[in-house]
Amino acid sequence: MSQKVLLNATEVHIALHRLACQLIENHDTFSNTVLIGIQPRGVHLAERLKSMLEIDYKVRDIKLGYLDITFYRDDFRRSDKPLEANTTEIDFIVENKNVVFIDDVLYTGRSIRAALTAIQSFGRPTEIELLTLIDRRFSRHLPIQPDYRGRQVDAINREKVKVCWKEQDGEDAVYLINN
Amino acid sequence: MSELSVNHLLGIKYINEDDINLIFETADHFKEVINRPIKKVPSLRDITIANLFFENSTRTRLSFELAEKRLSADVINFSAASSSVKKGETLIDTVNNILSMKVDMIVMRHPNPGAGVFLSKHIDASIVNAGDGAHEHPTQALLDCYSIRERLKDVAGKKVVIVGDILHSRVALSNIFALQKLGAKVKVCGPKTLIPKYIEKLGVEYEGNLRKALEWCDVANMLRVQKERMEISYFPTTREYTQQYGVNKALLDSLGKEIVVMHPGPINRGVEITSDVADSKQAIILEQVQNGVAVRMAVLYLLASKIQHNEN
Secondary structure, eight states: OOOEEEEOOOHHHHHHHHHHHHHHHHHHHEEEEEEEETTTTTHHHHHHHHHHHHHHOOOOEEEEEEOOOOOGGGTTSSSOOOOOOOOOOSSSSSSSOOOOOOEESSSSSSHHHHHHHHHHHOOSEEEEEEEEEEEETOOOOSOOSSEEEEEEOOOOEEEEEEEEEEHSSOEEEEEEEEE | SSOOOSSSSSOGGGSHHHHHHHHHHHHHHHHHHHTSSSOOTTTTTTTTEEEESSSSSSSHHHHHHHHHHHHTTTEEEEEESSSSSGGGGHHHHHHHHHTTTTTTEEEEEETTTTTTHHHHHHOSEEEEEETTTTTBBBBHHHHHHHHHHHSOOOOTTTTEEEEEHHHHHHHHHHHHHHHHTTTTTEEEOOOOSSTTTHHHHHHHHOOOOHHHHHHHSSSEOOOOOOGGSSSSSSOOHHHHHHHHBOHHHHHHHSSSSSEEEEOOOOOOOOOTTOOOHTTSSOHHHHHHHHHHHHHHHHHHHHHHHHHHHOOO
């Protein structure tokens, strides 16, 4: 197994600041915008962006929810491993809101397809955007593209992109792992 | 551990503590789902489930049907009263006829103990026992324990007394197995005639005095007096039963502590418990019903995930 650093801590930091600024450009005061972190790996990115927007850019009262997509996935009974559910925590209504989905890696697009179905259980949003730290180009199974991307990478299917967060893994970094 | 150790839920006897905890954790997620504005997930959209009720049921059948529909499964219902069973068809023939219509799972209630186990040996579908005679009623025990866990944080170490007709009760047997697997202490209480002869063999103590039993316990599970299963008289009169084994508010208040009161339903108000107890905040009877849907969703979801996906 070999691994290559795609983004180091500084580069992750720069990308996060840029993404935060792009969000502000489009959503201004976030008065009608909610952030939704996709469980499990999108949650850290969503929390990081929220605190960055609040502390560094003085945006107040940002609504953040967590969405679990396990019961909406299209590989139920098809994958070798049983699917494990995570907590959904959305204590606001998304009806007529601008929703920003936040996930760490966009790969086949199937998780986002599931998330698009799942969010309907909480109302009908005005629009939904997608923010992702890593966009794995040329690997999509569905017509889904991010509106905000940290870094676009070309990786072949047997390679794995791993995003590490200080809170969970001890460092901020993105690795390309080749098995 | 994120998979059940069994392919059928035939009884609590056949599953282990890890299975029960996995069902509870999954039920937590489904409980959140059924409290959403839209209470439905598409997980079982390619699964067909047959509810076969060879014996009357309202609550359990509705609960299963709702659980199945909230998981987006296709559902067919069957009740023995209006079926070919009356014309002399055997159980295996009835079920195989239904399975030939491509049904993946069977939820079955049957008056004969062991009907589910018997069926699981002869057919190729996932079976959930929704009550087989006086044997087991596993989903009821699971939802009872889940409700205790929700109210008292944990089941381990809790003292539970099951009061009433233990002899005819599948709820009692499943509850005893489930509570013991989760580390609770169990006593039974009721007229001696309604207590099975070898109950101590299950590691359960008998207490004849209701007041003593209630003073000992954290949770009292009041069973229904099942008149329809009693061919002979097991106690002189209903009035005498109520005087000795019925719970009323005065008795509860005199205990000096707050115990949790449960009832699997349907309640005979004024027999096992009085109305003011049934409607008090110590009673979690309606929580039990709500949790029943979430727990059954978890059971169906986890069993369905073990059914091999058919590529054709």
